[in-house]
Amino acid sequence: MDHRAEAREFLTSRRAKITPEQAGLPTGSRRRVPGLRRSEVAALADMSVEYYAKLERGSLAGASPAVLEAVARALQLDDAERAHLLHLAQAADGSDALTRPRRRTARQWTLHRSLQWTLDAITAGPAIVSNGRMDILAAEPGLSMTIYTAEPGSSSEEGLRLLASWAATGGVSPQAEHPTG
Known part of the structure; x- marks a missing residue:
């Protein structure tokens, strides 16, 4: 079975297993299919019906972990089912979780001259410059500086x-350079 067909079958079967009552939704009288409607799953997962329908058609490639988690939560998947959904998404991306390349590559970071001058001028204690991920750098707009004194x-x-x-x-x-004794 190809990955798209397997993803399609998996998501539709899990949607059919959840009743509106189990999902905390009001029951309607005219249900043509068992379980939840696509629109109900989309609402529970906080995404558009069109996007959920795309996922359910087997187009899992590029779906973020947050989107997959929202779908898993909406469909009340157990741990094994969550793992299977993540596996299907990884297969759709054409890689497995251990060898998947990072989407962003870190650019080589260089210290701006004016920031280096500021750091050199601080003699009362150490200073740290970091980015939003708290990578210690020493740089530029979008960075923060912590000074200890x-x-x-x-x-x-x-x-x-x-x-x-x-x-x-x-x-x-200084003691190591000029030992006394």
Whole structure:
């Protein structure tokens, strides 16, 4: 059986298993098919009827995990059925879950000169620049900067300055350069 036909058969059979009562919907008197209507599944999954109908015709390629989860929730799928639905979607995409390539590739990120100057000017403690995914970078619009500082004249400030000096000298402590003894 091809993947589209298998997806079509799976979704239609699961839709037929759920009654309106089980889904928490009012029962209608004129039902031509057992189970839920496509429009009811679409409403429960918070998507258009057209999009759900496309999925039910076997066009699962490109469906996001959130869409698949919404369909699984609407059809009240158990764990094995959810896994099968995800497998069908992965097969439609032409890959399996372990070897599926990432859709977005990370672009090589370079530090803007002005941001580097700002980071270099901070001597009171470490600073972190990160993107929205909290990848630590140091960059540009859409990034945030976190700066750590300590109370002036405190032992914490002295420790942060010492760490900064070690970073500036490549991680070699002043004591290691000039051992006493």
